[in-house]
Amino acid sequence: xxxxxAQPESEAGGGFLQLLYQGGELLAAGNVAEAKDYLERxxxxxxxxEKGKNLLGLTxxxxxxxxxxxxxxxxxxxxxxxxxxxxxNLGLVYLKSNELPRAIHEFATATELAxxxxxxxxxxxxxxxxxxxxxxxxxxxxxxGSDAMAEKMSQALAAGLGSASPSDGVAAMPVEQGASxxxxxxxxxxxxxxxxxxYEQLSDQAGGWEGEASFDGxxxxxxxxxxxxxxxxxxxxxxxxxxxxxxxxxxVFPSAAPIPQIASGPSEWIPSDYQAASAPPLPPPxxxxxxxxxxxxILGQAPIEPFEVxxxxxxxxxxxxxxxxLSGLIAYGGVLDFKPERKRFRGRLTDRSFGDGAEQxxxxxxxxxxxxxxxxxxxxxxxxxxxxxxxREDVVFAFEEALAFENGxxxxxxxxxxxxxxxxxxxxVLLCPGGxxxxxxxxxxxxxxxxxxxLVGWYGGLTPRIAILAFDENxxxxxxxxxxxxxxxLLFSSPLS
Numbered sequence: 001x002x003x004x005x006a007q008p009e010s011e012a013g014g015g016f017l018q019l020l021y022q023g024g025e026l027l028a029a030g031n032v033a034e035a036k037d038y039l040e041r042x043x044x045x046x047x048x049x050e051k052g053k054n055l056l057g058l059t060x061x062x063x064x065x066x067x068x069x070x071x072x073x074x075x076x077x078x079x080x081x082x083x084x085x086x087x088x089n090l091g092l093v094y095l096k097s098n099e100l101p102r103a104i105h106e107f108a109t110a111t112e113l114a115x116x117x118x119x120x121x122x123x124x125x126x127x128x129x130x131x132x133x134x135x136x137x138x139x140x141x142x143x144x145g146s147d148a149m150a151e152k153m154s155q156a157l158a159a160g161l162g163s164a165s166p167s168d169g170v171a172a173m174p175v176e177q178g179a180s181x182x183x184x185x186x187x188x189x190x191x192x193x194x195x196x197x198x199y200e201q202l203s204d205q206a207g208g209w210e211g212e213a214s215f216d217g218x219x220x221x222x223x224x225x226x227x228x229x230x231x232x233x234x235x236x237x238x239x240x241x242x243x244x245x246x247x248x249x250x251x252v253f254p255s256a257a258p259i260p261q262i263a264s265g266p267s268e269w270i271p272s273d274y275q276a277a278s279a280p281p282l283p284p285p286x287x288x289x290x291x292x293x294x295x296x297x298i299l300g301q302a303p304i305e306p307f308e309v310x311x312x313x314x315x316x317x318x319x320x321x322x323x324x325x326l327s328g329l330i331a332y333g334g335v336l337d338f339k340p341e342r343k344r345f346r347g348r349l350t351d352r353s354f355g356d357g358a359e360q361x362x363x364x365x366x367x368x369x370x371x372x373x374x375x376x377x378x379x380x381x382x383x384x385x386x387x388x389x390x391x392r393e394d395v396v397f398a399f400e401e402a403l404a405f406e407n408g409x410x411x412x413x414x415x416x417x418x419x420x421x422x423x424x425x426x427x428x429v430l431l432c433p434g435g436x437x438x439x440x441x442x443x444x445x446x447x448x449x450x451x452x453x454x455l456v457g458w459y460g461g462l463t464p465r466i467a468i469l470a471f472d473e474n475x476x477x478x479x480x481x482x483x484x485x486x487x488x489x490l491l492f493s494s495p496l497s
Contacts, residue, residue: 016045020052027055032062050076057089066097077106084114084311088123095127103127111140114311118144125149129156303369306400307381307430314379316370316398316430323405324398324430327358328375334368343407354407359394363401380431388424390464391431391457391491400427412466415480418452431456433493440490447485450492455481460488 023038039056046052053072060069073090080086091106107124110117121144128137129149138153306322308315316324318334323341341354341361354361364370384403393407403425410418423429431437433456442448442462449467458464467483484490 016042016049016052019045020049020055023059024055027059027062032059035059036063050079054086054089057093061093061096066093069093070097082113084110084117084120087113088117088120091120091123091127095123095130100127100131104131111143122146122149125153129153305381306428307379307398309379309381314372314374314430316364316372318364318366318368318370320365320367321401322364322398323361323401324364324370325355325359325361326370328372328377330371330373332368332370334366336364336366336368336370338362338364344405345407347406355393377432378435380433380437381428382431383428384423384425386426387459388422389457389459391421391423391429392455393419393421395431395433395456396421396423397430397432399423399429403427403429410464410466410482412480414468414477415452415466418455418466418482420457435493435495438492438494440492442484442486442488442490444485444487447483448490449481449483450490451479451481454492454495456491456493458484458488458490460486462486462488462490 019038019042023035023042026032026035026038036056036059039052039059043049043052043056053076057069057072057076060066060072070090070093073086073093076086077083077090087106087110091103091110094100094103094106104124104127107120107127110120111124114120121140125137125140125144125146128134128140134153134156138150138157141147141150141153303315303317306317306319308317313330314328316322318336326338339362341363343350343352343354379397390408399405403423406422408420408422410420412418434453437456440448442458442460449469451469462484463486464482464484467481468477469479469481470477472478
């Protein structure tokens with residue numbers, strides 16, 4: 001009879017979670033030094049845990065240990081390069097350390113990833129202003145809704161302060177004492193730039209800050225009440241306890257010939273620091289449910305398209321029928337019925353299931369909206385646009401019922417068969433590739449081979465075959481690929497590092 005041995009609490013994960021929770025509670029209560037001890041102990045158990053690193057980074061920031069905080073947030077950004085809030089956190093560490101070029105880079109990247117991220121625009125404005133780029137700073141204050149700050153930048157430019165567009169992108173003209181209309185002359189630092197106190201004065205007059213802060217803000221900036229347990233203006237922010245990584249943005253490399261819609265449809269990385277659906281782990285004592293609920297709301301209105309890829313979740317709209325997997329489902333609204341879908345060969349349904357376990361494809365019927373947590377996966381919604389295409393079966397996450405489909409198989413004597421899905425007609429498909437999507441043209445005189453793990457699919461008059469890329473010393477296949485010949489386009493992904 002099999003026996004089991006109890007694991008120590010630290011090995012089973014209970015010790016880690018307890019330390020993480022206690023550290024988070026102490027941090028929320030303002031006991032930062034004590035929180036540091038708990039969180040550092042938690043990371044000795046799970047050193048790669050993102051939630052722990054995020055909390056400890058915030059703790060180091062509050063203690064003024066900016067080098068340590070920067071190291072943690074640099075690691076988090078490398079692991080989640082398309083997470084705008086992590087980049088804002090890292091930018092705040094650089095801003096506090098007076099590393100203006102690096103701060104500007106992180107804030108600017110955050111605004112590119114999330115153009116509506118008002119705090120990223122506001123902090124970018126502050127960093128640009130501190131480097132003397134008042135014109136650019138004013139533009140970002142306008143985007144952030146900080147009208148008072150935008151006006152201060154206009155006054156600084158009118159007074160001849162700074163440079164509107166420094167040649168090196170970050171250099172600033174010295175501020176003459178007494179010349180500033182926002183009293184920078186009384187707060188000029190040794191470098192000739194306005195001191196932190198001057199920018200505290202500016203930011204205090206900026207619009208866009210809401211609520212009361214439960215933590216002391218960086219350089220005096222208050223934090224919005226509804227975001228104290230998420231990303232706030234208090235410097236690097238406290239993570240949700242159920243966050244996951246966010247991958248890099250999708251890049252489609254066009255080939256020499258025009259690429260139809262199927263290769264260039266709208267796309268967006270998911271990730272996911274899923275704050276919208278998760279209640280703050282440590283709500284402040286003063287918070288009321290009536291205040292918290294609106295800030296945590298997911299849906300404002302129903303999506304127009306069947307698939308909407310957001311920075312924090314994926315929405316799938318069902319109006320009649322639609323085929324979709326349910327992995328990552330967190331909730332759905334409306335009246336929906338789900339039935340397992342079977343594979344279809346040569347126009348006929350078979351007794352084989354389309355996908356296995358949690359990745360089973362289902363036929364959703366009714367009217368409603370599915371809300372999915374991306375769970376560190378990239379999603380790409382694209383329109384087939386009347387074309388016909390083959391996709392690797394596990395890459396197809398959902399597609400409209402209007403698209404005709406058949407399942408297929410690319411046989412091989414030396415590797416497992418490759419399962420495929422053939423789609424044709426008018427409609428959209430939601431793909432889940434393993435990384436940024438690429439395309440390359442295949443011609444009759446130039447076949448193309450791609451490793452199996454990188455293959456997404458193809459369209460056009462192409463003929464596939466399994467190609468062996470490498471053997472080990474015993475003759476066992478250790479890497480295989482797919483060779484495509486003919487005329488058409490190959491779709492493949494670059495795996496995440």
